[in-house]
Amino acid sequence: MAERYSSFTPGGTGWLLQRLTAAFLIVVLAFHFFLLHFINHAADVTFADSAARMAETGYFVTMILFLVTAAFHGVNGVYNALINAGLDGSAKTAVKWVLIVAGVLLIVQGVRLATALQAGGI
Amino acid sequence: MSRVNKQYNRGAIEDFGRWREFTAGMWAWVFHKFTGWVLIAYLFTHIAVLSTAMAGPGTFTNTIQGLESLIVVRILEVGLLAVAVFHILNGTRLLLIDLGLGLESQDKSFYASLLLTGAIAVASTPVFIEGAF
Numbered sequence: 230m231a232e233r234y235s236s237f238t239p240g241g242t243g244w245l246l247q248r249l250t251a252a253f254l255i256v257v258l259a260f261h262f263f264l265l266h267f268i269n270h271a272a273d274v275t276f277a278d279s280a281a282r283m284a285e286t287g288y289f290v291t292m293i294l295f296l297v298t299a300a301f302h303g304v305n306g307v308y309n310a311l312i313n314a315g316l317d318g319s320a321k322t323a324v325k326w327v328l329i330v331a332g333v334l335l336i337v338q339g340v341r342l343a344t345a346l347q348a349g350g351i
Numbered sequence: 352m353s354r355v356n357k358q359y360n361r362g363a364i365e366d367f368g369r370w371r372e373f374t375a376g377m378w379a380w381v382f383h384k385f386t387g388w389v390l391i392a393y394l395f396t397h398i399a400v401l402s403t404a405m406a407g408p409g410t411f412t413n414t415i416q417g418l419e420s421l422i423v424v425r426i427l428e429v430g431l432l433a434v435a436v437f438h439i440l441n442g443t444r445l446l447l448i449d450l451g452l453g454l455e456s457q458d459k460s461f462y463a464s465l466l467l468t469g470a471i472a473v474a475s476t477p478v479f480i481e482g483a484f
Binding site: 248251252254255258259262266267270271272274275276277279280296299300303304306307310331335338339341342345346349 | 449
């Protein structure tokens with residue numbers, strides 16, 4: 230199996246979560262681009278419009294799920310790419326915790342700004 | 352996996368100096384990694400820019416519209432679209448292969464992902480560039 234290039238353990242939790250989040254992100258990322266570049270144009274984005282969108286519960290929940298799944302998928306992807314590149318031992322543990330902290334901070338900040346937008350639209 | 356290794360004597364992908372000999376699957380691997388790095392880097396940047404919402408409505412609107420008035424930002428957005436579309440299409444290809452679908456035609460589905468990414472990026476460029484000049 231020396232030529233097996235995936236660093237994921239087949240059937241492992243990380244492997245499964247990476248694929249479940251992928252399936253969700255395929256749909257939501259496409260929706261996000263479509264909504265903010267084709268239905269609305271990025272150049273016309275205003276606080277009022279963004280706040281109005283975020284004030285809708287379904288949209289707010291979707292964006293929070295988008296944030297959490299994207300943060301997990303991205304950070305877990307980076308972690309596995311680095312393992313694939315030879316990361317091992319104590320460096321692997323250190324990188325793992327740096328990535329976990331970065332991911333959590335990203336989610337916390339994303340929720341804070343989404344909440345600020347939501348409050349502005351109510 | 353043994354079936355794959357029998358079909359393709361692909362060698363080490365880490366030896367990027369021999370990129371001319373890379374097979375379709377190896378390019379798919381390289382592009383998926385590259386687009387993944389771009390997307391996670393962009394996500395951090397995106398949340399940072401959108402965080403101007405916490406400084407007030409005026410700051411948020413001025414930041415977004417100020418960035419969107421820059422042609423370089425519009426061009427980078429087309430690049431981001433291409434990166435996202437490829438990651439989505441190749442990711443779908445990977446999910447299907449994981450489910451046992453399309454392993455025999457994995458090279459063709461990679462080429463299809465590339466072509467479709469190019470077509471979508473080109474077709475979307477007018478919408479992304481509109482009003483920038």
